[in-house]
Amino acid sequence: MERDKNFILGVYDDEDVLLEAITKVRTSGVKIHEVYSPFPVHGIDDVLGYKRSRLPIAAFLFGMLGTILALIMQFYMMKIDWPMIIGGKDYAAFPAFIPVTFELTVLLAAFGMVGVFMISSNLKPWGQPRIFDIRITDDKHVLAVDLATNASIGEKNIADLLKDSGATEVNKKSFE
Amino acid sequence: MQVTSSVREPLITGGKTLKDVTHDISRQVEGKPSIGWLLGLLVAVGALGLGFIALWLTLWEGIGMWGLNKTVGWAWDITNFVWWVGIGHAGTLISAVLLLFRQKWRMAINRAAEAMTIFAVICAAMFPIIHMGRPWLGAYWALPLPNTFGSLWVNFNSPLLWDVFAISTYFSVSLVFWYIGLIPDFATIRDRATGIRKAVYGALAFGWDGAAKTWSRYESVALILAGLATPLVLSVHTIVSFDFATSVIPGWHTTIFPPYFVAGAIFSGFAMVLTLMIVTRKLFKLEDYITIGHIELMNIVIIITGSIVGIAYITEFFIAWYSGVAAEQYAFMNRMFGPYWWAYWSMMTCNVISPQLFWFKKIRTSIVLTFILSLVVNIGMWFERFVIIVTSLHRDFLPSSWAMFYPTIYDVGVYLFTFGLFFTCFLLFAKFFPVINMAEVKSIIKSSSEKVNK
Structure with missing residues (x-):
């Protein structure tokens, strides 16, 4: 499977559930592609392991x-x-x-x-972002997992893990 | 998670959810313009058009159309300039200084206040440019262009040149700060829209994706911009006050000017924010976001800065007497009891006495009284600049050249033009841009709204 094409998405309603979910997903060895939010969530860069911006x-x-x-x-x-x-x-x-x-x-x-x-951040007037879920600029947080990078874990296991961590929906998304 | 004390008043009322925030703020961007808005725009464009006649004739015939004479060479133009720049101080103060102090109530008002700042600075910058007489040559006089373009290098010892740098830096940094904050909200509107609106807001949103990495960088940028804008906002009115303080005119040549002007700027800026926000919250039904609590907090800022301004007036007066300089003493006596006594006492009443009414909780939580007092403060601050400028000039060193300044219809017309410009820009902003920072408000919905969904 090619990388950066097929994703499994966990949709979360609440930012505190999301923060715990990220820790849970990461400790079980799943690599998170990125998390998308409608507003800046405090402490999200720590749980995702992002370094401080330079x-x-x-x-x-x-x-x-x-x-x-x-x-x-x-x-x-x-x-x-x-x-x-x-x-x-x-x-x-x-x-x-x-x-x-x-x-x-x-x-x-x-x-x-x-x-x-x-x-x-690749911000430019002609920029066309990849939209994983249209609701991420409204009221949902989306945790995206690349299926190709986590091929060894298996799609079903990832979906169950996301569900267990408090995701209200688990969806699949593919890009051309 | 964020913890907010239960004794704090909620910043957002009405049990709003994230979806409600998106809906409430995007509503007027997406809907048809209301009658109130159209009427407002009609009046603003009318003022712009009428004022343009005065502006055109001023440029066509020359500055002689104004009421200036050889004694009073600066009057309404510079009064209006300082007044507008002062109003332009609240926006960046709210978004930068209150961000550094972690004051979350700023989130509902910072967008509109910053927009107000930008439009007010545009209006302010027009006056020195018009006063050049031939503004199309202004670039040679104001910018450091090589000698082959004009006469000589500009004079870096002059506060008037510092002003050019201060105002243009302030304008461009405020514009960038404002726009960075708008990007995520444009993305929200983009994702709700279809067709041409999607294309327009998509371009305005710069391809925003809402990724955690981008948000992390966005927050760093906002914090550093706030750190840069805080000394900047203080420097701008300081430098405006240098225009007067570094001269040798009695009444101007005082060291108290920088802090006194900065306090006055914040005072008038908050008054204008109140004037605009009280109307905007009513017109767009934003009472749950801009609450009485917000209005009360802004009124408290007005009491503090109004009191600083009052103390500055008294200190100035005391120092004029204590200095023992006859010219300085005369300048201040002439302000109080000279031919412009009415301007002085209007200033004292509007700026020193009226804000003290906000000590009464009934008054500072009353929308009607706050609205009236915010207008009074703006009038008072206009008179302050008029008093400082005209009464210090009109009786100069030789009694034979003493004169009076009377504005002509063209002075009034150019001022009207800037009002038209300001309100036209503000109304267009209020209709087509999200007037409240949705992303920031959403980030406090869990900790600071009435409905805490634990």
């Missing part, structure tokens, strides 16, 4: 870039390219450069991080 690092690096570019720009324009005495201040009036430096730091940090988020 997006804050991206934000920090882009912020640093903003600070550096802003300072280079202002020193170049005010001190090197066209020095002028303004209000009796030094050409490189460092304290006066802080507001613009701060704003550009925030601007680049925010846009850089959001850009990385968009790319890493």
Whole structure:
């Protein structure tokens, strides 16, 4: 069987049942493809074993870039390219450069991080997501198990496991 | 699971389930526009059209159409600018600062408040651009373009240039913050829709899939954006106040301006959020999501910031006397008892006395009184900016050049134009976008609604 094509889905109504179900499914050796929810469920990344997002690092690096570019720009324009005495201040009036430096730091940090988020989560206006169950943007949580990766366990056993863990429905879904 | 104390008032009333949330919020996006909404849009577009005549004539004939003179070179334009920017502070404050403080009541109001912020900042930014006289050349004066494009580099020592960076950063970061929050909700509408609506909301939803991994990243992004937006929102009105504070005009040259302006901005912003939300919750029947509890909490923010503003007025006055500088003392006496005494006392009544009424629980939990007082606060905050700007300028250093400022119909018309723009944008937003953040509200339905399904 090919991977990433045929899935068995456990549909859950309640987020706390879902969190316990994930632990149960994982401890019995079934690999979870992904869990889909209508809202962010707290603690779900811990039970799924997801590492903390590295997006804050991206934000920090882009912020640093903003600070550096802003300072280079202002020193170049005010001190090197066209020095002028303004209000009796030094050409490189460092304290006066802080507001613009701060704003550009925030601007680049925010846009850089959001850009990385968009790319890493594959968010784009022409994006066509694979919808496992249309209700996951409404009121249901869906736990998807790839049948090919868990071929050794067997479809029936997985379905029983999902039922036991509190799934209100167990469905099959195949993608072309 | 999340645990919420049983003594807390529920944030969502009416025993709503997840499905109800989806249904209640998507309803007005999917349904036909109501009569109330159409009438509102008609009035807003009418104001926009009427105001446009004034705007057009101002641009055609020049700034001489306004009531400015050589003594009072800044009046309604900058008053309106500061007023609109101030209103634009509540949205990001609610979504960023209250997120950092884990205040869950923000979830029902943050979407609309952020939309309000974005539209208010657009209205604000129009005034300095129009005041340039030839706004199509504005890019040369405001942006650091190479010398070959125009005259010289822009002056990075000037607070007016800091404003350009502050306002544009604030606008774009708020827009991104708002849009990231909208993506999951657009996906909800996409999955309920068919045909052309599905295509449009599908594109707006950016292919959102609701995976746990995506949600985890989404939450990181929201938290970091909140961390970035919190100092940003404080910096914006600080920098606006620098426009005045770094000058040498008596009445402007004070170190109290940054905190005082920020408090005033939050004060007026919350007042405008209340004005809009009271109407929106009624029009779209969202009483279960935006409860009296929400209104009361916003009124408490108004008491706090209103009191800070009141203390700032008194401190300013005391320092003017204590400084011993005759010009400074005169500027403040002239505010109170000069020809613009009525503006000063309107400001004092609306901003210092009226919010104190919210100490009474009956008043702060009354929708009608809250609505009236929110309008009063907005009027008061407009007068505050008028008083600071015009009364400090109109009697300057030489008595021979003392003058009065009287607005012309064009001053009023351009202000009307921004009102039309603001309400047109807000009404379109309220109809076509989900006005409440469905995903966030769903995440607290189990812990904070009346019906706890354990």
